[in-house]
Amino acid sequence: MNLEENRQFHWRLSSIIAVMLAVGCAGSVTEDQPTPVARFMYRPFTSTTYYGITQGRVQQEFDGQLAASDFGLRFYISAQVAAADENLESVLVLDSITQLAGLQSGILQSQLDSARGATFSGLLSPDGTLHSFAGSDSAGSVARELADRFLSRFFPRIPADGAAPGSEWRDTVETRSRVSGADNSVLLFNHHQAVAWGLHRGERALQITTQTDYTFHGSGVLVGQDFMLEGEGRRHATHFLAEDGRPLGSYAADTSEAEASLTAAGIVIPVHQTRTDTLEIVNH
Numbered sequence: 001m002n003l004e005e006n007r008q009f010h011w012r013l014s015s016i017i018a019v020m021l022a023v024g025c026a027g028s029v030t031e032d033q034p035t036p037v038a039r040f041m042y043r044p045f046t047s048t049t050y051y052g053i054t055q056g057r058v059q060q061e062f063d064g065q066l067a068a069s070d071f072g073l074r075f076y077i078s079a080q081v082a083a084a085d086e087n088l089e090s091v092l093v094l095d096s097i098t099q100l101a102g103l104q105s106g107i108l109q110s111q112l113d114s115a116r117g118a119t120f121s122g123l124l125s126p127d128g129t130l131h132s133f134a135g136s137d138s139a140g141s142v143a144r145e146l147a148d149r150f151l152s153r154f155f156p157r158i159p160a161d162g163a164a165p166g167s168e169w170r171d172t173v174e175t176r177s178r179v180s181g182a183d184n185s186v187l188l189f190n191h192h193q194a195v196a197w198g199l200h201r202g203e204r205a206l207q208i209t210t211q212t213d214y215t216f217h218g219s220g221v222l223v224g225q226d227f228m229l230e231g232e233g234r235r236h237a238t239h240f241l242a243e244d245g246r247p248l249g250s251y252a253a254d255t256s257e258a259e260a261s262l263t264a265a266g267i268v269i270p271v272h273q274t275r276t277d278t279l280e281i282v283n284h
Helices: 003-018 109-115 141-149
Strands: 045-062 065-084 087-099 119-124 130-135 168-179 182-200 203-222 225-242 247-262 267-281
Touching: 045 247, 087 109, 087 141, 109 141, 130 141, 182 225, 203 247, 225 267
Parallel strands: none
Antiparallel strands: 045 065, 045 267, 065 087, 087 119, 119 130, 168 182, 182 203, 203 225, 225 247, 247 267
16 A cells, blocks of 8 residues: 555544544542432533544554554534433534644545534433434535544433432443444443532533443455454543533543454454543533
8 A cells, every 4th residue: 555545544444443432521520518419310401512532543563564543633513402202302513623733644624624514413312322313414424433433422321210429330332333434333331330429610510430341343445455353442431411411521541452354465454542532511
């Protein structure tokens, strides 16, 4: 592969691996004064702006040589939730998106331009699951990949009857998607814990931590070559949820190991990826 093909290969491979997970940023929590135990539950809220960054590094070893590719996107989204029968209806709009300075990830400026304004909507169930989550017809490939890896998990999972301090719960989630011409499946084993009510960015918020162990599989065509991808990883995430039903912010750190097999050439490439995802509320 020439330099441009290699850059495209790195970006698309990182996109395929990254599609498994993502969430956002958080700061420190200051303990609030003792208050009666209360459960967090999702509730309607008006349009609210969030600032996010997803970034990481993919390292691949081929023929004794180590190649590294950095990726990173900065974006603003608007989110709102309205009442809709027994569920809630969520609308997420990608207001702006830019590539982090100094990174050559293979994304074209025209792709970033077409991603701006993309709208995604779905029904939000009490446990944080987004059903029938889909984007507008004008949403381009970059917007759809960001939706798969980030927006579809904007609302962290909680018990259907709400999350209370000290409670723990587990769930298993299987997702399927198509990213950069590849069909992918991910199996996630999540362990959640509601820690305590405190203050985050001046608002009373429930802190929830999540540890996720996952496996993933992908296959498709990258830069004209058939490939298969198998791997596993672990993610640690912290979420802050306001008592009025809004997400306030989150932070996640993720590490995965995989093997990418180029079928025709009989080549197996070890792949190591690290990634962080941050999210913070802007106006509140």
